[in-house]
Amino acid sequence: MVRVKGLSRRIAALAAATFLCAGGPALAQPADDAALVARGEYLAKAADCMPCHTGDKARPFAGGLGLNTPFGAIFSPNITSDRSTGIGLWTYAQFVDAVRNGIRADGAYLYPAMPFDAYTGISDDDMKALWAYVRRIPPIPNTPPANQLAFPFNVRLGMLAWRELFFTEARFTPTAGKSAQWNRGAYLVEALGHCSDCHTPRNIMGATRGKAHFLGAEVDGFWAPDIASAALKKNGWTPDSLAAFLKSGSATGKTSVFGPMAEVVHDSLGFLTEQDRAAIVTYLFDAPPPKDKPAPQAASPLAADVHARAAALYVDNCAACHMDKGAGRGDAIPSLAGNPAVVAAEPYNVVMAILGGLPPGGTYGAMPSFAGRLDDRQVADIANYVRTSWGNAAAPNVTAAMVAAWRATAHVPDYGTQAASAFTCPDVGGAPGADGPDPKAVAALSAMMAGGQRSIPMMVDAYNAASGNAGPGTVVDALTAAYCPVVARSDAPDWQKYAELRRFTLQAAMDVSRRTVSGPVDSQPIAWALPVGPGLVLKEPASLAAKLACPADDGKAVPADLAAAGAKLLGAPKPPLAGADIATLATTLYQQNPKARPADVANALIAAYCRVVAALPATSVAEQNALLNGFAAQAVQTLQLLPPRKVVVEAPAKAVPPAPPAPAAVPAGRK
Structure with a gap:
C-alpha cells in the first residue's frame, strides 16, 4: 500500500499560503492542561499534520514543503507559534475556521488541497485538544516561498465554485446500527486520517470522485492502491495482516512499505493505539458503498443536472456578493441561508428580487436586476437553488413559466421615475423576437374592463380562450395592455395611474403564475x-x-x-x-x-x-x-x-397623514 507523504500531501500542498498568519489580538494563554495537550499531540499525529508542514526536517511544522501540481508549484505554510511568520497571533476561532471550514485567518478561501473537506468532521472536543497542542509548538521563524500557481488558479475567489459544488461543513455523525469500534474507525479514516484524499481519484476540479471512493489514485509518481473493502479481501488481506502493516509498514507474506507511505507509518499510523488501528481495520473491511454524489448535491432535492447548472449560475451571478453558502456580507449584504424572504412558501419574492433588483434599505446596498442577463429557465434554477441549499428547506416550486409571468410585470415603469412624469401606456410584449399579445383579444378585454369587469381569473380565461392558451408572460402583457387605456382615462395624478397599473399587473402575474404549478403553492387558508x-x-x-x-x-x-x-x-x-x-x-x-x-x-x-x-x-x-x-x-x-417612502432609520414620526383618495376612474380592485 502506497500513500503520499502525510496522507494529505497531494491536496495539502495545493493549499499552500492558506494558513497565513493574520493580525489580531493573541489569545491569552490558559494554564497548561497537560492531558489536553498530550491528547492534541496524539490527534495531530493521527491527522498527519507535521509531514505536510515540514520542508526541512530540522524545522518541523515551519512549512516550506513544495509540490509541483497540475496548477503550478505550491508550498505548505508555517504553522508554528511564531508571531510573524507562523500562526502565533491566531485565535481559536480562526484556527477552527481554517481547519474545518477552509477559510483562513484573513477571510480568504483555502484551496481544496488542505483537507478541510475531511477535517470538517472533526469533533469540537478534538478541535480544542488540537488547538491546545498546536498553539504550543515552539516558534520557528520561516517564510515559505511564494506559490507559483498559474492564472486563474492563483485567484482564490475561484474557490467559490468548488465550495458550492463539493463542500458542505458538517461534523462526523456515527452510523446507527454499527458498533462503537466501527464508528471510531470511520471517524479516523474519513475525518482525521482523510485517507480518501490520497486513495481516491479526483475530477478536473480537484474534488475526489465519490463513485471511485478508495479505488486508488496516482500521487507524486506513486500509486496509492485500491483499499475498498472488496479489493482488500480479493487481494488476500486479513484484519491481522492489515493491522500489522499499519503498525510497522510490513505484513508477512504481503508487502513492506516503501515510498511516501513509509513516512505515513513512521509519523502517524505507527503512533496510534492498538485499539485505534483495530478500529481502522474494522471500518476498512466493512466500509459502506461509495456515494455517487457530492455532499451538497446529495442534500439537495434538485435533480443532479439541475443542481450542477444552478450552482454554476449562482457562482457566476450571485456569489461575489452573497458569498459561498449564501452567507452574505454582514451588514452590507444579507444572508440567503435562513432568510425568511427566500424560504417563504410563495417564491415570488425571490423571483422578483432576481428580475427587478432591490433598492437600498437600512444598511444594505442596492441589488441590480438580472432580467437582461438571465432567461426564464435560469432565473427559475437560481431561485430553486437558493431556496433549497445551505439548510434552506423551501419547496423548489419555481418554474420557467412562472418566471415569465413575473418578468412581464417589469414592462410597467415604477412610479416616481422620470418615465412616470407623463402617463403613457408602456410597451408590452415578450422577449426580443417573441410574439406579443393578440391585438383583437386585447381590445375585447379592454372593452370588458371599461364596462366594469374586474375579475382577473375570468379575464385570464377569456384571453386564453381567444388566443389559444398563450404563454404566461404574454397573458400578463395582454391584461396590462388591456387595462392601461382604462387607467389612462382616469383624472388621477400620473403617479397614481402608474401605481394602479402596477397593482393590477402584479395581481395578474399572481393569478397566472399560480396556474404554472400543480396544486397550491402554500396552505394559507384566507386572503x-x-x-x-x-x-x-x-x-x-x-x-x-x-x-x-x-x-x-x-x-x-x-x-x-x-x-x-x-x-x-x-x-x-x-x-x-x-x-x-x-x-x-x-x-x-x-x-x-x-x-x-x-x-x-x-x-x-x-x-x-x-x-x-x-x-x-x-x-x-x-x-x-x-x-x-x-x-x-x-x-x-x-x-x-401609496407613494414609495424613503428608508427610515430614526424613530417613526408621530404625525399620521390621511389615506390618499382612490383615482376617480380607477376601479377599487376585487371585492
Missing part, C-alpha cells in the same frame, strides 16, 4: 398579502375551508410587535367596514411602522380582523370569508397605491 420584492400582492384562498382559519397570534405569520399594533389600532369594530375606514387603518399602521414591510402591515390588520369576523354570531363560513376578503383586498390595494 393574505404576499411580499413581491419591495411591494406586495393579494393572494386569495383557492377554496373555502369548513371553518374560517385565522393565523395564530404567535409572531410567526406576522411580527409580534406589528400584530399587537394592528390589533390595537383595529379595536373591536362591527363588520363590515367601509372602504375608506379600511384605507385609513392601512395607511395609519404603515406610517406608524416605517421599517415594516407593506405585506406585514396588511397581514397584521387582516389577522386581527379575521379574529373579529370569526367571532360573529349566526354567520356562515362563506359570509365570513366574503367579509374578510373584502377587507383584505381594500387594505392591500391601499398599500399598493
Whole structure:
C-alpha cells in the first residue's frame, strides 16, 4: 500500500499560503492542561499534520514543503507559534475556521488541497485538544516561498465554485446500527486520517470522485492502491495482516512499505493505539458503498443536472456578493441561508428580487436586476437553488413559466421615475423576437374592463380562450395592455395611474403564475398579502375551508410587535367596514411602522380582523370569508397605491397623514 507523504500531501500542498498568519489580538494563554495537550499531540499525529508542514526536517511544522501540481508549484505554510511568520497571533476561532471550514485567518478561501473537506468532521472536543497542542509548538521563524500557481488558479475567489459544488461543513455523525469500534474507525479514516484524499481519484476540479471512493489514485509518481473493502479481501488481506502493516509498514507474506507511505507509518499510523488501528481495520473491511454524489448535491432535492447548472449560475451571478453558502456580507449584504424572504412558501419574492433588483434599505446596498442577463429557465434554477441549499428547506416550486409571468410585470415603469412624469401606456410584449399579445383579444378585454369587469381569473380565461392558451408572460402583457387605456382615462395624478397599473399587473402575474404549478403553492387558508420584492400582492384562498382559519397570534405569520399594533389600532369594530375606514387603518399602521414591510402591515390588520369576523354570531363560513376578503383586498390595494417612502432609520414620526383618495376612474380592485 502506497500513500503520499502525510496522507494529505497531494491536496495539502495545493493549499499552500492558506494558513497565513493574520493580525489580531493573541489569545491569552490558559494554564497548561497537560492531558489536553498530550491528547492534541496524539490527534495531530493521527491527522498527519507535521509531514505536510515540514520542508526541512530540522524545522518541523515551519512549512516550506513544495509540490509541483497540475496548477503550478505550491508550498505548505508555517504553522508554528511564531508571531510573524507562523500562526502565533491566531485565535481559536480562526484556527477552527481554517481547519474545518477552509477559510483562513484573513477571510480568504483555502484551496481544496488542505483537507478541510475531511477535517470538517472533526469533533469540537478534538478541535480544542488540537488547538491546545498546536498553539504550543515552539516558534520557528520561516517564510515559505511564494506559490507559483498559474492564472486563474492563483485567484482564490475561484474557490467559490468548488465550495458550492463539493463542500458542505458538517461534523462526523456515527452510523446507527454499527458498533462503537466501527464508528471510531470511520471517524479516523474519513475525518482525521482523510485517507480518501490520497486513495481516491479526483475530477478536473480537484474534488475526489465519490463513485471511485478508495479505488486508488496516482500521487507524486506513486500509486496509492485500491483499499475498498472488496479489493482488500480479493487481494488476500486479513484484519491481522492489515493491522500489522499499519503498525510497522510490513505484513508477512504481503508487502513492506516503501515510498511516501513509509513516512505515513513512521509519523502517524505507527503512533496510534492498538485499539485505534483495530478500529481502522474494522471500518476498512466493512466500509459502506461509495456515494455517487457530492455532499451538497446529495442534500439537495434538485435533480443532479439541475443542481450542477444552478450552482454554476449562482457562482457566476450571485456569489461575489452573497458569498459561498449564501452567507452574505454582514451588514452590507444579507444572508440567503435562513432568510425568511427566500424560504417563504410563495417564491415570488425571490423571483422578483432576481428580475427587478432591490433598492437600498437600512444598511444594505442596492441589488441590480438580472432580467437582461438571465432567461426564464435560469432565473427559475437560481431561485430553486437558493431556496433549497445551505439548510434552506423551501419547496423548489419555481418554474420557467412562472418566471415569465413575473418578468412581464417589469414592462410597467415604477412610479416616481422620470418615465412616470407623463402617463403613457408602456410597451408590452415578450422577449426580443417573441410574439406579443393578440391585438383583437386585447381590445375585447379592454372593452370588458371599461364596462366594469374586474375579475382577473375570468379575464385570464377569456384571453386564453381567444388566443389559444398563450404563454404566461404574454397573458400578463395582454391584461396590462388591456387595462392601461382604462387607467389612462382616469383624472388621477400620473403617479397614481402608474401605481394602479402596477397593482393590477402584479395581481395578474399572481393569478397566472399560480396556474404554472400543480396544486397550491402554500396552505394559507384566507386572503393574505404576499411580499413581491419591495411591494406586495393579494393572494386569495383557492377554496373555502369548513371553518374560517385565522393565523395564530404567535409572531410567526406576522411580527409580534406589528400584530399587537394592528390589533390595537383595529379595536373591536362591527363588520363590515367601509372602504375608506379600511384605507385609513392601512395607511395609519404603515406610517406608524416605517421599517415594516407593506405585506406585514396588511397581514397584521387582516389577522386581527379575521379574529373579529370569526367571532360573529349566526354567520356562515362563506359570509365570513366574503367579509374578510373584502377587507383584505381594500387594505392591500391601499398599500399598493401609496407613494414609495424613503428608508427610515430614526424613530417613526408621530404625525399620521390621511389615506390618499382612490383615482376617480380607477376601479377599487376585487371585492
